[in-house]
Amino acid sequence: MMMLFLSLQGVILIFMRTVVLTMKASVIEMFLVLLVTGVHSNKETSKKIKRPKFTVPQINCDVKAGKIINPEFIVKCPAGCQDPKFHVYGTDVYASYSSVCGAAVHSGVLDNSGGKVLVRKVAGLSGYKGSYSNGVQSLSLPRWRESFIVLESKPKKGVTYPSALTYSSSKSPAAQAGETTKAYQRPPIPATTAQPVTLMQLLAVTVAVATPTILPRPSPSAASTTSIRRPEPVGHRSQEMDLWSTTTYTSSQNRPGADPGIQRQDPSGAAFEKPVRADVSLGEMDSWKPGSVLLDEGRVPKEELSTQSLEPVSLGDPNCKIDLSFLIDGSTSIGKRRFRIQKQLLAGVAQALDIGPAGPLMGVVQYGDNPATHFNLKTHMNSRDLKTAIEKITQRGGLSNVGRAISFVTKNFFSKANGNRSSAPNVVVVMVDGWPTDKVEEASRLARESGINIFFITIEGAAENEKQYVVEPNFANKAVCRTNGFYSFHVQSWFGLHKTLQPLVKRVCDTDRLACSKTCLNSADIGFIIDGSSSVGTGNFRTVLQFVTNLTKEFEISDTDTRVGAVQYTYEQRLEFGFDQYSSKPDILNAIKRVGYWSGGTSTGAAINFALEQLFKKSKPNKRKLMILITDGRSYDDVRIPAMAAHLKGVITYAIGVAWAAQEELEVIATHPARDHSFFVDEFDNLYQYVPRIIQNICTEFNSQPRN
Numbered sequence: 226m227m228m229l230f231l232s233l234q235g236v237i238l239i240f241m242r243t244v245v246l247t248m249k250a251s252v253i254e255m256f257l258v259l260l261v262t263g264v265h266s267n268k269e270t271s272k273k274i275k276r277p278k279f280t281v282p283q284i285n286c287d288v289k290a291g292k293i294i295n296p297e298f299i300v301k302c303p304a305g306c307q308d309p310k311f312h313v314y315g316t317d318v319y320a321s322y323s324s325v326c327g328a329a330v331h332s333g334v335l336d337n338s339g340g341k342v343l344v345r346k347v348a349g350l351s352g353y354k355g356s357y358s359n360g361v362q363s364l365s366l367p368r369w370r371e372s373f374i375v376l377e378s379k380p381k382k383g384v385t386y387p388s389a390l391t392y393s394s395s396k397s398p399a400a401q402a403g404e405t406t407k408a409y410q411r412p413p414i415p416a417t418t419a420q421p422v423t424l425m426q427l428l429a430v431t432v433a434v435a436t437p438t439i440l441p442r443p444s445p446s447a448a449s450t451t452s453i454r455r456p457e458p459v460g461h462r463s464q465e466m467d468l469w470s471t472t473t474y475t476s477s478q479n480r481p482g483a484d485p486g487i488q489r490q491d492p493s494g495a496a497f498e499k500p501v502r503a504d505v506s507l508g509e510m511d512s513w514k515p516g517s518v519l520l521d522e523g524r525v526p527k528e529e530l531s532t533q534s535l536e537p538v539s540l541g542d543p544n545c546k547i548d549l550s551f552l553i554d555g556s557t558s559i560g561k562r563r564f565r566i567q568k569q570l571l572a573g574v575a576q577a578l579d580i581g582p583a584g585p586l587m588g589v590v591q592y593g594d595n596p597a598t599h600f601n602l603k604t605h606m607n608s609r610d611l612k613t614a615i616e617k618i619t620q621r622g623g624l625s626n627v628g629r630a631i632s633f634v635t636k637n638f639f640s641k642a643n644g645n646r647s648s649a650p651n652v653v654v655v656m657v658d659g660w661p662t663d664k665v666e667e668a669s670r671l672a673r674e675s676g677i678n679i680f681f682i683t684i685e686g687a688a689e690n691e692k693q694y695v696v697e698p699n700f701a702n703k704a705v706c707r708t709n710g711f712y713s714f715h716v717q718s719w720f721g722l723h724k725t726l727q728p729l730v731k732r733v734c735d736t737d738r739l740a741c742s743k744t745c746l747n748s749a750d751i752g753f754i755i756d757g758s759s760s761v762g763t764g765n766f767r768t769v770l771q772f773v774t775n776l777t778k779e780f781e782i783s784d785t786d787t788r789v790g791a792v793q794y795t796y797e798q799r800l801e802f803g804f805d806q807y808s809s810k811p812d813i814l815n816a817i818k819r820v821g822y823w824s825g826g827t828s829t830g831a832a833i834n835f836a837l838e839q840l841f842k843k844s845k846p847n848k849r850k851l852m853i854l855i856t857d858g859r860s861y862d863d864v865r866i867p868a869m870a871a872h873l874k875g876v877i878t879y880a881i882g883v884a885w886a887a888q889e890e891l892e893v894i895a896t897h898p899a900r901d902h903s904f905f906v907d908e909f910d911n912l913y914q915y916v917p918r919i920i921q922n923i924c925t926e927f928n929s930q931p932r933n
Contacts, residue, residue: 280388281341281378284325286311290373291321294391296346299378302326307337313363315353316648318540318583320369321346329375331361333641341378347540348372350583356648356783357809372540374582376606541581541607545734548586548602548645549578550638552630552655555591555621559658563684563719564620567656570722575611577730582606585734586644589615592630593623598637603644627661631668631704635675647781650742652733654680655704660687660695669704674928678706678741680733682714682725706741745924746779747786749851750804750844754836756856757793757823760885765909766822769855772912774817776853777810779920784808788848790840791817794832795825796861800839829860833867833894841876850876851923854894857909859887868894877926878902879919883909901926 281299286306306326313327314320329335329342337360349372355365380386551574553567571589578585586602599618605611634653639645653672660683669679681701687694697703705712711732714725732738753773757766773791780787784805791801801820807813836852844850852871871878880894880903888905895902901922904915 279386282388282390284390286324286326288325289322290319290325290328290344290346291371292393293325293344294393295387297344297384297386298390299341299343299380299386300325300390301341302329302335302339304337304339306330306335306339307360309362313361314355314366314369315350315372316356316358316363317646318347318350318353318372318374319363320350320353320366321371321373322366322369323363323373325373325375327361328363328373331358331363332375333359334375334377343376343378343380344373345376346371346373347582350540350543354648357811358647362809376603541584541586542579542734543583545578545585545736546583546646546649547652547733547736547739548639548649549588549652549654549733550602550634551587551589552596552627552634552653553589553591553618554625554656554658555593555623556625556658556662557593557622558625559620561620563658566719566722568615568618570656570726571615572612573723573726574730575608575615577726578608578734580606580608580611586646586649587611588638588643589618590630590634590638591618591621592626592633593621594626595623596626596630596633597621598643601638601643602646624662625657625659626663627655627657627700627704628663628665628668631655631665631672631679635668635672635677639675639677647783648785650736650739651675651677652680652739653677654682654729654733656682656684657701658684659691661700662696664697665700666697666703670928673706673741674744674924676742676744676747678712678733678739679704680712680714680729681705682716682722682729684716684719684722686715706739711738744781745927747781748847748849748927749780749787749923750841750848751777751780751787751789751851751853752804752836752840753789753791754832754852754854755791755793755801755820756795756827756829756854756858757825758795758827758858759824760827761822761857763822765857765883768909768912770817770820772855772916773853774814775913775916776919777813777817779916780810782808782810782813788845789813791820792832792836792840793820793823794828794835795823796828796831797825798828798832798835798839799823800835803840804843804845827856827858827860828862829854829856829890829894830862830864830867833864833871837867837871837874837876841874849927850874852876852878853881853919854878855881855883855912856886857883858885860890864890865893872896879922880904881906881912881915881919883907883912 281301283301283303286303286308287310302325306324307330308327311324311327313323313331315323315328317332319328319331325342325344326335326339330337334342349368349370351368353366353369353372355363357363551571553571555564559567575587578587580587586606588601588604589599590596591599600614605614631653637643639651645651672679681704683701692698701713701715702708714729716722716725736742755769755773761769777789780789782789788804789807790804793799793801802816807816833852833854841850841852868878878894878896880891882888882891882903882905884907886905888903891903891905892899904919906912906915
């Protein structure tokens with residue numbers, strides 16, 4: 226009997242061991258299944274939350290910046306926005322009532338073929354000045370509540386631009402261009418997905434199944450808690466959710482995939498609480514993952530947060546609208562310490578000038594053996610960025626070839642591609658340690674004739690025993706725009722350089738005294754007096770108009786630069802158009818083309834008197850008055866007294882005779898010396914050959930004026 230009992234007991238023990246092993250195998254199998262399922266689902270989830278690629282919204286040519294609420298955005302413009310029906314208001318800085326794409330073409334960022342452009346909203350101005358640029362005539366506007374500037378579509382680092390624009394009205398114009406544009410809607414909460422389960426979590430669940438225990442609801446004052454916080458938009462105070470748990474799960478603080486929104490309050494705690502919604506399973510709790518954000522109605526989406534947090538953009542000081550280039554000395558002789566002092570002056574100037582698109586813009590060129598541009602006028606559009614860039618400049622070394630640097634700036638720096646604005650004076654500040662190792666006079670003359678105002682800052686000039694090494698004595702006076710002391714600074718010691726900061730800023734901003742901004746091509750009122758007598762003939766008259774067109778093309782035309790008017794005469798006189806009638810070169814050229822041949826006699830003297838009264842009487846006081854008279858024969862009336870009246874009134878007269886014109890009359894009409902102001906051509910078809918010579922004489926006379 227005893228033996229039977231022992232055998233039965235052995236069978237029971239073997240059975241129990243088998244059951245235990247089977248349960249263990251089941252637990253391990255369940256663990257492996259959950260692990261594999263979790264890894265697979267995690268891959269699917271990571272695919273689902275992959276960030277979509279940024280797509281540039283497309284707009285039509287007629288979309289105005291004011292209709293778009295976003296403060297900064299990138300858009301794609303179609304072709305054909307150069308059309309005048311898409312109105313643009315302003316220059317460089319545009320009123321938000323303007324067409325975005327039209328402004329982009331006007332500014333030169335885009336051409337008529339379209340493309341991508343970055344738009345940045347800025348404050349409104351008290352006035353907007355119209356101008357003609359890149360085939361677009363912008364209009365003037367007295368004031369507007371909001372402005373914008375257009376830049377090349379190079380996104381800033383760390384800034385997210387909207388893929389869908391927000392419009393002020395429900396009907397979006399961009400929708401017509403095939404874009405899905407809408408106001409922000411709350412994104413759907415990601416669907417519940419099984420997540421990977423850690424070994425610690427599995428053991429906790431296993432223990433809970435083996436030994437069911439009812440835990441009490443945690444007290445709000447419990448010290449060992451971890452709160453789940455809702456991510457809040459910038460500028461909104463964080464609000465903690467009212468959380469409690471029906472079941473507590475053991476977790477690891479550093480478990481893989483832990484949600485960053487779950488913040489531990491007490492390092493000693495090892496439990497977290499679930500939201501107050503109904504009982505939540507383990508899989509639902511683990512559906513919280515990085516990147517999952519729950520937003521209430523009215524919250525701002527992430528792409529809009531980045532644009533709303535942008536700092537206000539400074540427009541710059543409009544009372545100091547200049548295009549400024551600093552030529553800094555990077556030669557070996559200057560040394561690292563003095564080079565650093567030089568950079569400190571630049572940083573101080575950048576801070577004092579209030580850099581911005583409606584004010585001053587600044588670039589830097591360093592010279593040694595050869596010049597090199599560190600950054601141009603459009604690289605940095607505010608003082609802060611400019612100062613940061615200046616701090617990063619390193620010394621190049623070499624000789625001190627200032628003349629080569631000035632030539633480089635004249636030819637390369639002040640171009641439209643580098644941000645040069647036709648409405649702003651060009652200014653160059655040259656800093657020289659000691660003296661240049663090459664000549665500067667000729668390079669500076671060409672710079673002045675190009676309209677560049679040259680300032681010189683010389684530091685620690687040559688000592689008496691060093692003057693023998695100076696290549697060009699008195700080099701600063703040979704280089705500067707004027708020799709009256711306004712354009713020159715001489716500093717005895719590098720440690721006194723900082724004292725030039727305020728005087729320098731004051732002078733470069735005094736645009737009324739920047740005399741070299743006026744050139745032979747941008748500072749005249751030119752009146753053409755055209756012989757329309759019967760002897761000219763229709764064909765030759767068109768040749769004369771082509772000659773007038775060729776001359777006009779050489780000048781910079783605008784209401785503030787060179788202006789053009791025309792008179793045609795026979796026995797009588799007719800004002801074809803006055804100085805104030807057209808303010809752009811294309812309009813002037815079209816007006817010349819439309820002049821009709823009159824036919825009649827030749828009263829040149831009466832024509833000169835008529836031009837003085839009807840044309841030059843309305844010339845601006847600060848303009849050079851140029852009269853260019855073209856005739857093919859001897860005048861029926863006296864020309865001496867009218868010509869003398871023109872000379873006394875300061876009108877510089879050029880007389881061009883063709884075929885049967887009287888040479889002695891041409892010399893009487895022309896300003897002294899006659900050899901530079903009168904020309905005779907045997908045939909109308911040869912008129913074009915004299916265009917370069919006439920332009921050269923006009924500029925030579927202008928540039929020969931005293932520089933004091």
